[in-house]
Amino acid sequence: MQVPPHERILVALDTPELDRAVALAAQLRGQVGGFKVGLELCTAAGTPQVVQAIAAVGGSVFLDLKLHDIPNTVAGAVRAVCVLGPAVRMLTLHCTGGSAMLRAAVAAAQSMPYRPLLLGVTVLTSLDAAALAGELQVRQEVAEYVVHLARMARDCGLDGVVASPHEVGAIRAACPDVRIVTPGIRPLWAGEGDQRRVMPPAAALRAGADYLVIGRPITNPPAAIGDPAAAAARIVAELEQDHRTL
Numbered sequence: 001m002q003v004p005p006h007e008r009i010l011v012a013l014d015t016p017e018l019d020r021a022v023a024l025a026a027q028l029r030g031q032v033g034g035f036k037v038g039l040e041l042c043t044a045a046g047t048p049q050v051v052q053a054i055a056a057v058g059g060s061v062f063l064d065l066k067l068h069d070i071p072n073t074v075a076g077a078v079r080a081v082c083v084l085g086p087a088v089r090m091l092t093l094h095c096t097g098g099s100a101m102l103r104a105a106v107a108a109a110q111s112m113p114y115r116p117l118l119l120g121v122t123v124l125t126s127l128d129a130a131a132l133a134g135e136l137q138v139r140q141e142v143a144e145y146v147v148h149l150a151r152m153a154r155d156c157g158l159d160g161v162v163a164s165p166h167e168v169g170a171i172r173a174a175c176p177d178v179r180i181v182t183p184g185i186r187p188l189w190a191g192e193g194d195q196r197r198v199m200p201p202a203a204a205l206r207a208g209a210d211y212l213v214i215g216r217p218i219t220n221p222p223a224a225i226g227d228p229a230a231a232a233a234r235i236v237a238e239l240e241q242d243h244r245t246l
């Protein structure tokens with residue numbers, strides 16, 4: 001069954017204010033597929049409180065905690081997230097924590113009555129080829145390294161990965177069954193900001209992404225676009241227009 005394009009959008013609620021996040025979720029619910037909450041909001045307002053508040057207005061939660069620690073600590077954090085229940089659809093952890101950490105996370109999730117989908121973050125979309133080769137001393141090309149991490153995530157039992165839209169094709173070819181979630185989404189009318197490996201929403205879906213994470217272009221759109229609801233509507237219209245021409 002085909003998923004309508006708007007359900008593929010996950011809005012990143014990056015704010016320290018729970019009231020603002022809840023107001024955005026209430027405003028955008030029904031226009032998009034769900035909401036991503038992460039380090040800023042969860043640190044400011046508390047993860048259980050955030051999950052409960054977003055769920056209370058009918059939003060499903062992608063918990064982007066990007067766990068990265070020793071296996072025992074990550075396993076404990078995964079169990080604590082599972083306790084939050086079905087309101088949490090997805091949880092992230094960094095693939096660069098290594099296979100022992102990823103396997104510990106999967107085992108921890110499987111030991112619980114409910115578990116969210118576990119997604120491995122490959123290479124952050126704010127990093128470009130120069131940063132990867134220079135500061136981080138990674139010898140492979142970006143796409144090659146992302147595919148290596150995606151294979152590792154799949155082999156450890158994760159359900160999917162987070163990567164830029166530029167690597168979606170290569171990941172699909174290597175790991176056909178993993179879910180692929182792509183941040184770094186920038187409509188042509190939005191600025192790049194701190195993102196480096198970016199792509200417009202329709203192009204990212206065409207590339208084969210399952211979900212598009214979109215933050216500032218919706219939550220803080222250019223004045224000419226209007227408010228968050230108008231920005232979301234415009235992106236959905238762009239996706240539907242592109243979908244019809246496929």
Ligand SMILES: O=c1ccn([C@@H]2O[C@H](COP(=O)(O)O)[C@@H](O)[C@H]2O)c(=O)[nH]1
Nearest residue numbers: 012014123124125183184213214215216
């Ligand atoms: O590689 C990654 C992994 C996660 N993110 C998160 O996605 C959103 C993107 O927000 P924008 O405002 O659309 O840039 C943000 O919450 C990041 O923490 C990512 O950008 N890249």
